[in-house]
Amino acid sequence: MKAQTFDVKSVFKLGGLGGFTLLYLSLVGLVSNFVTRDVISKTMSLSFAFVIITTFLFGYLTARRTSRRNWFYAVGGGVMSGAIGIACLIILVLLTAPLNLQAVFVNASPALIKVLTFGKEPFTAGLLPLTGWAVVSSLTGAMVYMLPPNIRRAVIAGVVAVIAIGTLAQLLSDVVENIFALLGNKRASGALLKIFFAKKGLSVSGAAIIFVLTILVSAFSAWRKQIVAAKEQSGAAQTQTPKEIKIAVWIVSLLVILLLPNIFGSYLSEIVVTVAIYTLMGFGLNIVVGFAGLLDLGYVAFFAIGAYTMALLTSNQMGQTTELVNTGLSFWAALPISIGVAVLWGIILGVPVLRMRGDYLAIVTLGFGEIIRVLALSNFLQPKIGGAQGILGIAKPVVFGYELVSSQQLYYLVVAAALLAAYVSWRMRDSRAGRSWMAMREDEDVAEAMGINLIKTKLLAFATGAAFSGFAGAIFAAKLGSIYPASFNLLVSINVLSLIIVGGIGSLPGVVIGAVALVGLPELLREFSEFRMLIFGALLVGMMLFKPEGFWPAAAQKRELHEFESEEVEAHPASEAA
């Protein structure tokens, strides 16, 4: 068979693709902007990690195409594709100065050359190690592919763990320190930290330990899965989690939630508050998009309405930017009004689009969002809502005489709000209203033919979504103390949409996962802010192509088997049906 020959064409194709990816990462700036973030201290920065990961990946992919279970082919393919890929990058490095590429490509900068050539002088001296690293990593990729599947998975998990932990090293070491401080054992933390973390990034020993540990854990869990699968096959009864353990898990998670601000410190708490605000919005949009299937791109409008209502009602400096006077309401008095106004607008904007479906609905709601943003910015409404200067002096929430000012205090308010939204979402999903939403999402005509009132059902979805969003807006305004129209642009809607898609459309835990991944992580990696939308865009496309159900898909509810046993006891005659 012809298949036994070495597939040179694939090698060139994948090598070229790898080269293109490397050029893209370099020119877009991902390579040159993460120099200061060390994954492994003094050994590898995140910048260079991008190069290594890419060559590793393409080595792996090439081996998959060319190996034919032959180590020789795999290694040959991996090395060749790595060499081709890195050749593209070397050409870029060599041409940058003579062609003055930086005049067009801002990131074809000396900084990039420095990263790629390890700061050697002259830079050509760095090309050899660059090639060496690339070839070695693509070779490693190819060899990893040749490992047995279980071990392969474990090794990949190890690599991912090292890079993930290394990237977040600073943060994790702070968290560990806080935990030990909470337990009152400072010395142990110092010793522990020293093993794993260097000044920047992981220490070499830490990286090695994490790598080995991950491999062991992953191998162990694979082994356990096999045993469980074997047990199930032999017909053993399913093991149910005992009630005591469930309760313990609840108590521990409650404790963690309560203590989180202390574990995280003020910087991290700030981020958690932002994540929770987005989670709150996410629960709302999840109802509109995930449950009811109405793609709303103007969701930020209700966030803005909630925030502005809160601001107008509680600001003590109304005269500064607007003509209105202070009403002097407290946060708690203004909160229901803010939510109410958002709901009202949810219905007002919902009515005209009742007849609309799918993509037209998306565009119209986008139009609504933009209209509101432009109006908020304009001189036209400036006397009322402050125009570009926004509104200052918004009241902070007061609880039992304590003013919630810092993020560590506001945390409890926001998390309570998000939990409330989660609870409401959960109750409604499993109720008549939730089923009507989903039926409408699946097939509007049939839903109506089943007796569902589409007008009520749609408006309920819009109103609930707007309520959560308005709630989030009100808290957002109170948290910042001042608001500006610039905070309410389309990107907010897109962010929320992205997070529910990444988490899993219609999935409640997915909202939290999505918010942590898409709002939390970029905040942690400050250098990422520039690339945030780039990555979101790529994520949206990638999710739709490869994982449209999201990372935590909404599970089908078990309703029949759940209650079968009790049914058996009651033993209703089946003929009584209907």
Next chain:
Amino acid sequence: MRLNLKNLSIVDSLLWLIRVVVIVLVLWGSIAGLTSGRVDGEGWGQFFVRCTTSTDVGTIQCMGKYSAETWRDFFIFGLAQGGIYALIALGYTLVYGVLFMINFAHGEVFMSGAFTAYFVAASFSDSGFMDQNPVLALGVVMLVSMVTSTIVAVLLERIAYRPLRRAPRLVPLITAIGASYFLQYTFRGLYGSGKKVYPDVAILTGKWMVFGIPILKTQVVVFVAAVILMVGLYYFVQKTKTGKAMRAVAEDKDVAMLMGIDVDRVIVITFATGAAMAGAAGVLYGLLFKQVDFIMGFIPGIKAFTAAVLGGIGNIPGAMVGGLFLGIFESVGPSLFLEGLGVPAAYQLKDVIAFTMLVLVLIFRPSGIMGQNLSDKKA
């Protein structure tokens, strides 16, 4: 269209109310704006007689705050920008006609061409080539722009849209939104986030007399180029074999496939054609508005989509008419009726006019003012 008597009473009366309010606002604003030139103490009759009998065209008092020349300039500028909207709108309409999807990233296709071509234009300008041989130089700039846009659109179709052709309708739309941001920030990464100023072209400075009216040369060139491109495209779709294949695919993909048409190829050509138009529009945009940057595609993209819907999405002449109409409406509107309504700094709300029109058209007449060219069975 379905008609429900019971629903009619609630929802439809509200919708009618919105229609009436919008029309009243526009009319009232226009009249108030136009008659704001009435002199204090002058009666309506006197005002009317004075305006209709006056031979002085430039008389301020009859045209609101602005002179007749100003209104004319607004109108001509509207035509030029409308030409650009129309060119971009063609891309939306072509793709929608064939795939029934809104290519949300089309605005970024437009941006990619304009942004890339800037560097060519700037280097020509620096080397003096632009002024020595302006026609050739602009031709090359436009070619670069069209080629870049085409490459981006073809890659977009191949990577992001083709695998999802049979997916539920919202999936490609979400993909397109993602692609839109991906492209925006890719080009921001490549070329930087700053605004780039298109170079001046010496022969395009100043005015020409067209039918005795002085018009800025850039506006003339932009409008004429847009018209030529649109006529060319219309000819391409109507007369060439490829164009016919395109229309066949728009009509029914499965039947077209049975007829031996390579549907994938036709779809790629459709994307490429739309993108080439957008690329050309990009250079014209650079000439007219002077500035380009990585987010320049969003607003014109939405407006061009509005234009496409106005003309009946899927309808090629409709997109052209819709584009010109929106361009003019947006250029004249703020001064005409927003100022008449007493809105300060009305020009700030020019985008609101476009968005409002988008919303109103989609709500009240989704098949567009010129009707739909294609069967709406899938829409």
Next chain:
Amino acid sequence: MTILSAKHVTKRFGGLVAVNDVSVEIAEQSIFSVIGPNGAGKTTFFNCITGFYTPEEGDIIFRGEHIRGIPADHITRQGISRTYQNIRLFANMTAIENILVGQEPQLKSHWLGAIFNTPGTRREEEYAHKEARRMLRFVSLRGMGDHLAKNLPYGAQRRLEIARALASRPKLLLLDEPTAGMNPNETAEMTDFIKMIRDELGITILLIEHDMRVVMGISDWITVLDYGAKIAEGNPEEIRRNPRVIEAYLGTGAAGLAKPA
């Protein structure tokens, strides 16, 4: 007793007259079939009855109430329920959820009740679930309740669609080609099942069907549509012999008609 009467119903799409001056009287607890060649306007006629379309002319009276032009959801609440020619289940919902949605006209609980988990709502939900499980058994889908509708086998999907329609406790059930795409065995089962619905639940059935064996076997009364107009009506024996019907069917279903079922 007449449960539904349509009088001179006409529905146009632009120049095309899809249903042309059709009148029928459907007797209570009968099985009433509408047959006709492809494109004769049968499904459009269904859509007029269920409120998906509003006929331009004519009147439809269901149990003494005029229902022409009333929204589809209201008509369902009055006791008309349907299935579709090309199965239209809520694909990404489980079988039992499909049935629960079908119960919509029976349910009264408010969404606030759901949020606060009031005893009333809880009782209603428990009852609804119990009913749904019973319905599931009625259509022999026991144990499949937690499968997503799209993952069920074809025959099960057909039955689930009927279960969903029955869940609203209709007085009149409209079945649009319930045996389409079935083999002879499945068809026979479905025929028995339709009879059982009528006999055990006392529901009137309005049936569109292409399979003449089914139609002739179970119908009490048959109406024949061609080009939107009614060309014949009568009991199966009369229809079998009607020359206009044979003419309309020639070349399409004449063979099935000529042979006695």
